[in-house]
Amino acid sequence: YFCNTGQDITDINESGLEMLGYFGKERPRLNLHDIFYSEGELETFFKSMQRDGYVKDFECEFKRKDGTLINVLLSATAIRDETGNIVSCEGIAKDLTKVKTMMEQLAASEKMASVGQMAAGVAHEINTPLGIILGYAQLMMDDFDEDSEPYQNLLVIERQTKASRKIVADLLKFSRQTGSARENLNINEVLTDVIAVTEHNLHLDHIQVHMDLADNLPPVVGDAEKLRQVFVNLINNAHHAMEKQGKGDIFITSWFDADKKQVVAEVRDTGHGIPADVQARIFDPFFTTKPVGKGTGLGLSVSYGIIQDHGGNIEVESPVIDKKTGEKISGTAFRILLPEAKDPKTIQED
Known part of the structure; x- marks a missing residue:
C-alpha cells in the first residue's frame, strides 16, 4: 500500500483489500487510523517512520471491515522529496493470524502433554496405595455387622477411596489426548x-x-x-x-x-x-x-x-x-x- 502524510491510503493492492475484508469492486477510502486497532501502535509506527525513515517487522493489530482483528507484520519505508521531507510511504503487511493461532495450538498441545505425563505419574503412584486401602477396607467390612460403628467407618473409607480414584481417573481422562x-x-x-x-x-x-x-x-x-x-x-x-x-x-x-x-x-x-x-x-x-x-x-x-x-x-x-x-x-x-x-x-x- 501507499499512504500520504495525512495517513490516507492512496493505493492498495487486491491482496491488501482482501486481507482487510473488502472483496470484488469495493474500493473504500481508508486511513491508517481506520485500520490500526490500537492508537498506541499507530503512534509508535509514526514515530519510527519520522525518526528512522522506515519500520521493519513491526507486529500490530489491524481492524477488518467486519470489525474482527488480525495480527500483521508490517514493514514500511518513507518516500522523500528533493528536499528530504517525507511526502508519503509505502508499506507491506503480512497476515500473521493463522501463524499465531497455530503456534498457540502447538503451545497448548505441549502443555497438555506435560499435564498428561504428570497425570500418568500421579496415577501410578496414587492408584496403587488407593487400591490397597480399598481392598483391605472391603475385607475388614466382612468382619463387622452392617449396623456397627466400625462397619460404618469402613464404609466411609471405601466411599472416599473410590472418590479419590475417580478424581485420578478424571484427571487422566482430561489429560489424555483423544482420538485423532x-x-x-x-x-x-x-x-x-x-x-x-x-x-x-x-x-x-x-x-x-x-x-x-x-x-x-x-x-x-x-x-x-x-x-x-x-x-x-x-x-x-x-x-x-x-x-x-x-x-x-x-x-x-x-x-x-x-x-x-x-x-x-x-x-x-x-x-x-x-x-x-x-x-x-x-x-x-x-x-x-x-x-x-x-x-x-x-x-x-x-x-x-x-x-x-x-x-x-x-x-x-x-x-x-x-x-x-x-x-x-x-x-x-x-x-x-x-x-x-x-x-x-x-x-x-x-
Missing part, C-alpha cells in the same frame, strides 16, 4: 506449513533454511496437526542449538526409501551437536539440557510417542556423516520415517 482424525497426507505440505510458522524467528537469529523436498512422494496416513507439532519441535530444538553461534543453517530434506517403503523427512542443523552420552536420554520424559525455565523436557518424548503412534520411527545422528565424502559434519540430524500409505484412498479415524 487420520487422513492421507503429503509430508512436503506439512514441512512447508511448519517452515511458514518458524522461518521468521529463525531469520531474526540469522539462521537460514534450506529445503530440498523430493517430488512425487507417496502419501502417508497421519494426523497433520500432530505431525506439524513434531517438526516444529525439531526445528525449535535446532534453533536453540545455534542461538549462541549468532548464525547457522537448517536443512530440511525429504525422500522416499523404496526398499523400506518409507517416506523420510530429515531436519539437520549446524549447531554444537549432541554428546554421545546424552543421545541415549533425549527421548526420556522431562530430560532436557536447556536452562531452567527454557524447556519442559517433554518435546522429544512427546514427538517420539506421536511418531510411534503413526507406525514410524525417529532416528538421530550427531555428528552427521556426509554421505558423499564420509567426513563428519558438526551438528545434528533427526530423521522421521513414516510408512507409505497402503491404500491411497484410505481415510480413517482412531
Whole structure:
C-alpha cells in the first residue's frame, strides 16, 4: 500500500483489500487510523517512520471491515522529496493470524502433554496405595455387622477411596489426548506449513533454511496437526542449538526409501551437536539440557510417542556423516520415517 502524510491510503493492492475484508469492486477510502486497532501502535509506527525513515517487522493489530482483528507484520519505508521531507510511504503487511493461532495450538498441545505425563505419574503412584486401602477396607467390612460403628467407618473409607480414584481417573481422562482424525497426507505440505510458522524467528537469529523436498512422494496416513507439532519441535530444538553461534543453517530434506517403503523427512542443523552420552536420554520424559525455565523436557518424548503412534520411527545422528565424502559434519540430524500409505484412498479415524 501507499499512504500520504495525512495517513490516507492512496493505493492498495487486491491482496491488501482482501486481507482487510473488502472483496470484488469495493474500493473504500481508508486511513491508517481506520485500520490500526490500537492508537498506541499507530503512534509508535509514526514515530519510527519520522525518526528512522522506515519500520521493519513491526507486529500490530489491524481492524477488518467486519470489525474482527488480525495480527500483521508490517514493514514500511518513507518516500522523500528533493528536499528530504517525507511526502508519503509505502508499506507491506503480512497476515500473521493463522501463524499465531497455530503456534498457540502447538503451545497448548505441549502443555497438555506435560499435564498428561504428570497425570500418568500421579496415577501410578496414587492408584496403587488407593487400591490397597480399598481392598483391605472391603475385607475388614466382612468382619463387622452392617449396623456397627466400625462397619460404618469402613464404609466411609471405601466411599472416599473410590472418590479419590475417580478424581485420578478424571484427571487422566482430561489429560489424555483423544482420538485423532487420520487422513492421507503429503509430508512436503506439512514441512512447508511448519517452515511458514518458524522461518521468521529463525531469520531474526540469522539462521537460514534450506529445503530440498523430493517430488512425487507417496502419501502417508497421519494426523497433520500432530505431525506439524513434531517438526516444529525439531526445528525449535535446532534453533536453540545455534542461538549462541549468532548464525547457522537448517536443512530440511525429504525422500522416499523404496526398499523400506518409507517416506523420510530429515531436519539437520549446524549447531554444537549432541554428546554421545546424552543421545541415549533425549527421548526420556522431562530430560532436557536447556536452562531452567527454557524447556519442559517433554518435546522429544512427546514427538517420539506421536511418531510411534503413526507406525514410524525417529532416528538421530550427531555428528552427521556426509554421505558423499564420509567426513563428519558438526551438528545434528533427526530423521522421521513414516510408512507409505497402503491404500491411497484410505481415510480413517482412531
